[in-house]
Amino acid sequence: MPKQRRPHPRSSRRRRQPKEGMGFFGFAVRALVLLALGVGLAVGLYGVHLDKVVRAKFEGKRWALPARVYARPLEIYTGRSLSVAELEGELGRLGYREDAQLARPGSYHIDGEQAAIRTRPFRYWDGYEPERYLSVDLAGGVVKAVADGNDATPLALVRLDPALIASIYPTHNEDRVLLRREQLPSRLVKTLLAVEDRQFYQHHGVDPKGILRAAYENLRAGRTVQGASTLTQQLVKNFYLTQERTLERKLNEAYMAVLLDWRYDKDEILTAYANEVYLGQDGSRAIHGFGLASRFYFDRDIDELDIPQTAMLVAILKGPSDFNPQRNPERVRERRNLVIDLMAHHQIISKADAEQAKQAPLGVVEGGARPSGEYPGFIQLVRRQLRRDYREEDLRSEGLRIFTTLDPLTQAHVEAAVKARLPKLDRSRRLPEGTLETAAVVTSVAQGEVLAVVGGRDPGYAGFNRALDAVRPIGSLIKPVIYLKALSQPQRYSLVTPIQDKPVNLRVAGVMWRPKNYDHSVHGTVPLYRGLVKSYNLATVNLGLDLGVDQVAGLLRDLGAVRDIDAVPAMLLGSVSLPPVEVAQAYQTIAAGGFRAPLRAIREVLDASGRPLNRYPLAVESVVSAEAAYLTQWAMRRVVTQGTATWLKRRLPSDLAVAGKTGTTNDMRDSWFAGFSGDKVAVAWVGRDDNEPMGLSGSTGALRVWGDIMASVDTQPLDDAPPEGVVTAGACGSSLPYIDGYAGSACGGGGARTASRGSTPKASSSAEPVVAQEPAPRAPETKRRPEPKDEPRKREVSPFLSDFYGN
Template sequence: MFTWRRVRVALLIVALAVVGFALYLDFEVRHAFEGRRFALPARVYARALELYPGARIDPDALARELKLLGYHEGLRGAEPARYEQHGDEFRLVTRAFNFWDGPQAAQDLRVDFRDGRVSALRDSGAHNLALARLDPMRIGGIYPAHNEDRLLVRLDEIPPHLVEALVAIEDRKFFSHHGIDPRGLARAFVSTVSGRGVQGGSTLTQQLVKNFFLSPERTLRRKFTEIIMAVLLELHYEKNEILETYLNEIYLGQDRNRAIHGVGLAAHFYFNKPIKELTLPESALLVGMVKGPGLYNPHRHPDRALARRDLVLAEMHRQTAIDDARFQAARATPLGVVAKPSLGTSPHPAFLDLVRRHLKRDYHEEDLRSEGLLVFTTLDPLIQRAAEAALSGRLAALDRSRSRERTLEGAVVVTSTQSGEVMALVGGRDPLYEGFNRALDAERPVGSLLKPAIFLTALARPDVYTLATPLDDSPLVWKSRGAPDWEPQNYDKTSHGEVPLRTALAQSYNQATARLGITLGVPEVHRTVHALGIARELSPYASSLLGAVELSPLEVTQMYQTIASGGFRTPPRAVREVLTADGKPLQRYGLRVEKAFEPEPVYLLTAAMQDVVREGTAQGLRRYLPDTLAVAGKTGTTDELRDSWFAGFSGDRLAVVWVGYDDNHPAALTGASGAMTVWGELMAAIPNEPLVPPVPEQIEIVWIDPANGLRANADCAGALELPFYRGSAPTANSPCVPAHAEGSGKSWWRRLFE
């Protein structure tokens, strides 16, 4: 009697424990499933290409953009994402897209080109349009743990044949069982006790429980938990709710380090189309991959994937889900997956890194990784591709010509001179590498790139300095308490005596520049550097005048952005707008502009920097760009040729390039022989406007005799027209000017366009 009482008590305790465990699991199931909040990554997009009459884009560039967006050649009625090209004429049907200012329906467009610009834009009814936008290219995301990516879809968006295929091959009794299949469990039990290991027998509901709630371990305890939770799930929720969650949760492949979850994203990844447009054989392929996305990957194992797809179709046919005609037609269809390169979390990880850093100023990391925010950026895919190709191609060519064990590295930043928007950013020679981002984090000595700040400081004093002011380029020894003597030398180891200020910058003479900076005062020059946008503290020693300052390429971009914009400081920005997951505007990042300098000294400096390209250290750019662009720039070379820099701008593009070794080993490259060649190839590959800055009110143009710096006219041999602050130009005439002679001829910038 005593023994039976103990048994009953033990059974009661076990029953209470099971009930308690079931109640706990019931709470867990309802709590997690009722929210059903998948962690959705922020989805990041490039800029949307705008088409309008006069837009500077040629037919080839539009064709490249459409291919990047996954548009297909050949029109099929009003089917979106298709185009036809006939010479300089395009017809295309855009995709519908939800922009910051509201949804835009698909459009049937006619686009005509002439001389590298859009000449006409019309709709299908031949009505003229002022503007049309293409849907932007998705360039990545900011992902939750394990880099899970998914695109949520509703069950009514999913083709019925996909659901039929899934049920036929994975769980034919799904709509009749209550979470578990007793026969399947029996098979699994026999397999387990016979020593063949813990086996499946899982229904779709059990699979969802396993993926949604449990760890991947294969134990009897976890199987028992899975069974109870599956039954509880079926007690509380409708079949369609369970099925929709399953189809959004299921793992369907890997894109480098990005995990593809859910049929919505898988439809785009494998077929480049929305889920509702999937055909029967395409749906069967996705369903077949559920058993093993790696094993049946159609990109790596097409024959195996095809056999698995056909098995799904055969099972659907056997269960009369499809008839003979549909079965035979589907089996005769090729796989049809798009040939996508493996890009991982982003094809442009360095730019995405910049976007993430900008967004972290306003958003928590967890929100970026889980709330499904829609982020619209400034990246121009065509300029980004050109920057990547120029950097990788030139570095490979330089490495081949040098036969060295080390491989050169580099970084590129491209911005709009008007807005400061970052149009491209490359963090290294391998654009897909997600490690060290040199564009943002490589802090290297900038060498002569700091010199424009010295000359800008001088030119802001028109009573003392002009472009024609003679500077002393003789040897210099500077003594400073607490520092060793500083004795700068010119690159060619030669002193050039007295040279005009513009020539000292064009030829990058160190001695003349250092002496000018010391005369102006190191603190005064540093104030100019800070006004240009450099926030970090600088060394108080005179050596900083010649670039003994470590900056990242993005910081250099900020400095030159202020010069290129005519003296207005505009922080480089990578984000335009942020929307919620359901398309509601959340935040817009507008243009921030602050006047840093008067326009006159910046105009004079720009003219001197154009001389750097026209006749100075960067004249090798003539191999890449026509003189009519009149670009301005500056080479930068550091001690022992460790770093090669070039920064320059056209009328609408600014680009900064760094080339060197990560270990700081001498690269044996000057700014002209290394970074400038990357810059030249890049700028030659993208559209640019000529640099013709507006002439400020207080600037006048005067003929100067370079032989003596005196006023001249067009008839003087070698005479130049130079800009001056009004009243600062020489008043005495050169001997070449006859009495009462008047200057005539064409100004220096007009001659550029002849």
């Protein structure tokens, strides 16, 4: 019989039945715990996601300090050409303030022709310029004396601090005026915190007390009268989120503010806020950050703001659209004065200072100053040359300082000339105002420094830059290159070597090419220099064919053209297309006596520690002899005194000797003038963006712009002294220069040397190349031809390939 199992002692106990209701409570507790854990996990995971978002953008932005771009400084020395108006204009561009007491650096006072200036200290690439009190005597547009304002010690030369013309990121296109924490003025910071977030340094991104206080005030008023967002929350809203008013956005804002405060130091957050906060609108451009706003509203660096200006910037934080000083000045004044009272209440300023500050005008610059990109055409050239001359990895460094060659005085004169002349040219051709466009480049002869760039009739427009990118046929501007090539061979050519102005018949791409002179005349045998002075097409083509089209194209590249050049016969009359800046490079080489110095817009780039960045070398190279360059200059001077540019004799001072060349293309689509004085090269172009005919030749269009520029800038005449190796001898009834030992043939008639053709013309890639068409007055049927007049006789230009006109 099987043994019976004894029951387990516990099994014999009576099981307790749970009380009714206890099971549900336990379940609910467990459910709530699980729910809380789930919500906590979700919130935590979402927080991890938000933390990544916060860190990624904040780390990528907070140290992205732009490069500061400076113009060349104004140098003041005895004998310099400088008028009172020019000096005052330059001081205005620098943000100096009129103050008879000279109470702080960056102030000046002008009484008649006596100027007193208290300069700002500045560290250049080549040394430190201390703060100075200056006394400058001006008379008749010239500096008569420069002395120390304290003890009247004469000073040989002083430099004003250079104008800040842009803040850029060299490796990408964005402009900002970003500040470090130490650059934020103490008064601005204290005012900002007093008005916007008094507990900033105590809370953790969100201010619970502030929320309760704002809720109480809003309930009392029955409407929203007070906000509770901290600076950190405002930064999150501006930096990461949209402006929509939803609960989801507010919760994200608070959560991200806590994360931001946990991750980063308070001063880092404050600096980011000061650089990111929205403070107004300039057309399509938003004004973000106190640095940008200070320049935009007051044309001042932020450390130069006074009490009312500081208060106004903080005042408009409440609503930049509602508190717009241009549209609502009285409303802004009322809000500003409230901020001033708060400054006094929190003992940031004294009550006496507060009362005085409330009486001050808003002081907003009319129309808003451009804190960066005041010279967009020039800044585009700076960007390109940074990429050309410096390593990209070096340009990523923060806090670079870029010292450029821009001369604000010259730039101002070029802009004024363009703005004054273009409407006149529109009216002269009965075109709607704004039809014609222009471009101009001015460089120095000796250093090849770019002094001014205008990319269109509106110099402040930051769009298409015609000075750099308008690649247009250059017409007769090619002719000095051809004559320079000839004069570089003194054993064959001199200024008086006879050349043939006779018909040319060449088959090009299956079509007969028959270029003609503008006046439809053939001038027979002429001295070489006259072919350039009178811009005879046939003489130039015959000379170019004798030299070889390839040889001429090669010299144009040696002078500085970098575009592809088709070495075809039409090139000899200007079918080659170049932008104005490349024309300036070629003419600068001629003006500099045959030495090509690559045009540069940058003098030096310093890193944040003041050390210069290494740059790729720029070599000065001799591409033609000084003797040949001088002889070409001599002939180009006669273009002004005897040829197609005689209008300049009436526009320029009688003692200002200049040289140059007009250029016009088919149907008067492009008007050019390029030339130089003793120290400046200038190139001007006028045309239409739609490439339609405009009815202006080189002498009636671009020449007028060029003349206005050169009549207003400070420049020196060409030097008459020839280089060693050039002598003067009698020929053709006058004294002309020659390369010693190569006097050449006599003028005209017999004795002319026969020059072999240098190359066989290539076939053109176009059935109808663009060629020079420089209108000059058609000569009457007399034995003696009159000098060209300013206005050409109208004539219909045939589009057929064989009809080429030019001078």
